[in-house]
Amino acid sequence: MKSKLLFALPFLSFATVANTNPYLETQNKEVSRTIFKGQRVNIPVRPMLSPDRRHLVTLGFDNNQPRSMDCKIEIYDSANTLLHYLDCRSGIGEHSFATPIAHWTDGHYAIISLYNADFSQPSQRYEGNFRFNYGDSSRIDNDYLPKWWKQTYDVVGLDANTDFDNDNFTLIQEYFGNSKPNDATSYPKYDPVIDFDETHSAGTSMWVNFGRPETEWLEIVPTYNKKVKSLELEVDTRDRARNQSVVIFVHDEDNNRVYPSYLKFPGKLSVALDEPVEVEKLKVKVIARHYSSNITAQYNVKVNATFEE
Incomplete structure (x- = not known):
């Protein structure tokens, strides 16, 4: 779980x-x-x-x-x-x-x-x-514990799996359970279930005229984890545009394609990569179009990317 x-x-x-x-x-x-x-x-x-x-x-x-x-x-x-x-x-x-x-x-x-x-x-x-x-909030000692927390409790240099106060809870359990790692009478307030995946998002609102595609670029920068494992496209539009579409192409910081194909609305809105790809940031090209005369369609576009360690 x-x-x-x-x-x-x-x-x-x-x-x-x-x-x-x-x-x-x-x-x-x-x-x-x-x-x-x-x-x-x-x-x-x-x-x-x-x-x-x-x-x-x-x-x-x-x-x-x-x-x-x-x-x-x-x-x-x-x-x-x-x-x-x-x-x-x-x-x-x-x-x-x-x-x-x-x-x-x-x-x-x-x-x-x-x-x-x-x-x-x-x-x-x-x-x-x-x-x-x-x-x-920067990492220290190559673990998931932020610098301010380890400094506060004088546990800088200790591995996250160390039981500093001998209460049968490790530093990482004490941090995610909101208890004090230097007090043997302070226990995690709940059983911490730790998920280190990060999900970051970027979005835009696009106005598109009949027959004239609009293009925008978005950037997603992960905080700690650098390997993108899945991508998701969310689009909200209340306009009745015929043959409407939003397509995204996802690149890394060097403009290499992270996902060889594309995500499209309507159509495939999420994808899990066969192998996670290590990146410093994602550059997302968004192309929106429709073919309904006499309207200007609005597309609210959001791209989610999940990263693992």
């Missing part, structure tokens, strides 16, 4: 005032606003991250806790899917995310939402600070 590791994982909450982990990098968002009675203010947060800082480990906050002020934090992916909903009404606290957190990718963002429910006065002043704490 295998299970996918998703970004939308549960979180724990406990009170604190600041990030005290020296191996986490804090990105602050300060909020200073006058909010009128009955007014809701939404504040977007798009952290600027270096390529190796992709694990959102904790999210701390503190504020002056105005009367009847609702405070929440929502985290979305690039497709605007809600991943987390966090309550920050307590005035001070920190949310500690269950490990492992999937990489915070380009396009992820957070919304700080404030609502003034105090109608006894015209307005209130909100003063707050939000701390997004990221860890170095």
